[in-house]
Amino acid sequence: MSESTTAPTEPGRITGVPILLDGVTKRYGSKSAPAVDHLTLEIPAGSTVMFVGPSGCGKTTTMKMINRLIEPTEGSIVIDGEDVTTMNGDDLRRRMGYVIQAGGLFPHMTVAANIGLVPKMLGWDKQRIAERVDELLELVSLDPDSYRDRYPKQLSGGQQQRVGVARALAADPPVLLMDEPFGAVDPITRQRLQDEMISIQNELRKTIVIVTHDIDEAVKLGDWVVVFDEGARIQQYDSPERILAEPANDFVSDFVGSGAGLKALGLTRVNEMPILDAVVVTPEDSPTTAVQKAEAAGHGHVVVLDRARRPIAWPSVAQLRRATALPTRYEPDLPIVGMGATLEDALDTMLVSRAGAALVVGPRGRFEGVVDIDTVMQSLRDNRGAADTGRSPVGTNDAEARIEVAPDTGEITLITPDQVGTGRGRYDDGAAEPSRSDADEGSDSTALPQTSGERP
């Protein structure tokens, strides 16, 4: 993507912290094969890392060892440079958000009480908790006044999941762990929640670990994707683009399945594309003014926005000429896509909409502009063949591997016995070697792990 693309929402400051699993093993009973086998994994600050793999591959166990719901048998867990392997587990977990499938809301507590649980445990005063609850409900697009006093059973599945996310974010933890967070909702709601998750993450820049068995979800949400096989053996730890374009082995390509090309449509996001301007009016304006504005700009449609700049309706000039007043009620089937929506979602929305275009909304539903099919096709053509050359985070199951943390930058380098001093080390066991150490990448090595947005 070129640098000239419109980026109306600046990504927020990184509030996440790096996580490092250092030679972590989990064994249930002494004889059985380990559920997690000597896993060394770097999770860069402020990025979303997806754990995918078949059932029973140890991805959930790995995630639960980060907040020590499951205690590792061996190895250590380092969060923001601090070894947390022996600290009090409850204190550790209060510093991390945790979201489970279907939200895991307590049915006997109101939405506000559910969200306020962790702040209460941390000893916040009532006033501060109440303000925080409202702020978070806004963040997850639920109106505080109508939702804070409801009980979970009065919410739909998607709403429960949103409250679950709000609860996990309550004490503003730097790390968020999510276990199949969108597994229990219908596909339409899931897509919507994923889009919102992306826009929330663009705003907050937490370190997020999401466990999923859905490769589509993994490439859509992840900055980095880890594909695990049994024993949490890393098959590939790479950017979503490279997972799709260059699967490291048969296991990964089987897991990615067919249609990798189509899936790539799911990798570019709307905010990486040029977004077109639109004529905007408020419901207080008269239809005549709206028509004049549209004609002055040479546009066929105008967007009606509410006070919070959220789209209400999208009438054409012809409709406006017939109207006596501008619509004030939210049109239910507006073609709306989030800034974080993928081109796949955007195309889908456009094909359904009459206008062959879609409205783009940013955080909290604020209107940002319009995308149309031509822009999507153009950017797809520009995009083809682009490769990501950023440094992947470190990840290995090599029991002999040692890591070295640069004291000044905090950058993590993997050192394996057979690799010291050699250029391009590959592992003997055939498992992909996803990490690229400094020696591999030459001059590019100082580049921090970044989202897929930057390409040459």
Place this chain on the structure above:
Amino acid sequence: MSQLDTEKTPTEAASKTDTGLEVDRGGRASLLLYPVILLAILGALFAWLYTRDLSDTEMVTLTPGELWSMTLEHLYLTAIATVVVLVIAIPLGILLTRPPMRRFTTPVTALVNFGQAAPAVGLIVVFAFWMGFGPTAAIVALVVYAVLPVLRNTMAGLDAVDQSLVEAGRGMGMSAAAVLWRVELPLAVPLILAGVRTALVLVVGTATLGTFINAGGLGLLITSGVNLSLPRVLITGSVLVAVLALAVDWLGRVVEHIARPRGL
């Protein structure tokens, strides 16, 4: 409200609340009707008694003061036995549902089952021979008899709590004790209280047997009614015990209604 939020279902939620309230109101109405019926039965009993010619013996046994003190004795046996049952059975139920103690579940429930399966009369007599005749032996026997429903319901109530909620609680940094107090027990309250109510009704009925070992209570009316062929005394005793059991059941329902956590 955001337009992103189109999957919200205000009408659905509202109708749910409405039906919920309706069920509530129905429950409340029957709860109010219940004591009225019981009072009517009592009124009919006394109206019937005092329109008969009572013999001297009957007069002596059925004076209001005498009836009242027997009722109090009966309630005393019931209350003490129930409190002891709660103090034993609820903590035991909590303990047996904690993962490290799970393996003791089978032997303990077998033991408790035995207490319930043994005939109540037998239990009372055995404890009387062991501990001496009087209220203490009766209370111990009642406790052994009534532990099962409370224990079983406490365990069932705690087991019925969705494990993912326990995990969510632990995952957000609640200690195991906090999860127990703030999540598991509140959610188990309806089942635990149902067990307590069952135990109470059981104890009220069984406490009648206390009269065999000089523990007092309304059982005296029934035994003397049978032994001395005084049907009116017998009927009064039986009706009073029945009304007492139903009243206790009603009280239990009221408590369940009030203590049921909102949102369930």
